[in-house]
Ligand SMILES: [Ca+2]
C-alpha cells in the first residue's frame with residue numbers, strides 16, 4: 001500500500017476518535033472481535049474492551065447492560081444479528 005494511503009487512513013482514524021456514531025461503533029465492535037477470537041460474535045471480554053474503547057469507565061459491569069439489551073437468545077454472546085440492537089444502544093449511550 002502506498003504511504004500516502006496509510007497516512008490518510010491514520011488521519012481519518014484520529015479524527016473519528018472523538019465522534020461516536022453507528023459507523024464508529026460498528027468499527028470498534030468489528031475490530032474487537034477480530035482481535036479477540038474472531039468468531040463474528042461478541043463475548044463478554046470483547047464487549048468490555050469495546051466499552052472501554054467507547055469511553056466507558058464502568059466496562060467491568062456495564063457489559064451486562066449491553067447483553068440484556070442485545071442478547072435475545074441469552075447465550076451470553078452478541079451475534080451479528082443481535083449486534084444492530086447493541087449498536088443502537090451504544091450510540092444512544094455514548095454518542096454525541
Ligand atoms: Ca468474538
Ligand SMILES: [Ca+2]
Nearest residue numbers: 071073075077
Ligand atoms: Ca445471543
